[in-house]
Amino acid sequence: MKQQLEIERKFVVSHLPEELLEKAVREEIKQGYLILQGQRELRIRQRNNQYWMTLKEGSGLERFEQECQISDGQFKMLWPLTEGKQIEKTRCLVENCGHVFEIDIFSGILAPLLVLEVEFSSIKESQKFRVPDFVEKEVTDDKNYKNATLAIDGLPKSFF
Numbered sequence: 001m002k003q004q005l006e007i008e009r010k011f012v013v014s015h016l017p018e019e020l021l022e023k024a025v026r027e028e029i030k031q032g033y034l035i036l037q038g039q040r041e042l043r044i045r046q047r048n049n050q051y052w053m054t055l056k057e058g059s060g061l062e063r064f065e066q067e068c069q070i071s072d073g074q075f076k077m078l079w080p081l082t083e084g085k086q087i088e089k090t091r092c093l094v095e096n097c098g099h100v101f102e103i104d105i106f107s108g109i110l111a112p113l114l115v116l117e118v119e120f121s122s123i124k125e126s127q128k129f130r131v132p133d134f135v136e137k138e139v140t141d142d143k144n145y146k147n148a149t150l151a152i153d154g155l156p157k158s159f160f
Helices: 018-023 072-082 123-128 147-153
Strands: 002-013 025-037 040-047 050-059 062-070 086-096 099-106 114-120 135-138
Touching (some): 002 123, 018 099, 086 147
Antiparallel strands (some): 002 062, 002 114, 050 062, 086 099, 099 114
16 A cells, blocks of 8 residues: 655646647546545546546645555445545646656546646755746645545535
8 A cells, every 4th residue: 555645736738738648548437435524535537548546635735645555346345335436537647847747637527627737845845846838827725626525516616
C-alpha cells in the first residue's frame, strides 16, 4: 500500500494547447466514491486496465493519500455501490516546464469541464509555479471542484 502526502494545485482550463495534447499520454478513467465523510473520501478507480482503491484525507493544497491496487473482480463488485457518485474522464499526462501536467477532460454531465492538476514535492515549490496562460482560474481551495463534489453535485454554478 502506497501512502503519501500529496501537494497539488488545481486549475480550470479555458482551452487545451495542441502542442501539449500531441505529446500527452492518455488514460481513460472511471471513478466512484464509496465513502464521503467530511474531509475523508474512499474511492475506487479504473485507469485503463488497472484498478485502485484510494483513501484521501484533508482538503486544499495538502492532502494525505493511501492507495492500493485491487482486482478487476473487486472493482466490479464495488462499482454498483458508487451509483450517483461517479465520474468519467480522459486524463492527458504531459511533462511541461519540469512538472507533470495532468489535464482531465471530463465527459458525460461534467463536459465541457477541463481541469489541470500539478503535483509538487513541497509547498515552496508549489508557490514558485508559474501558471500557464491557458488556465482560466485556480480552484485548489474550491470544494466545488473536488472530484467527489463533482461526482455528486455536477458542474459548479461558478463554472457557467
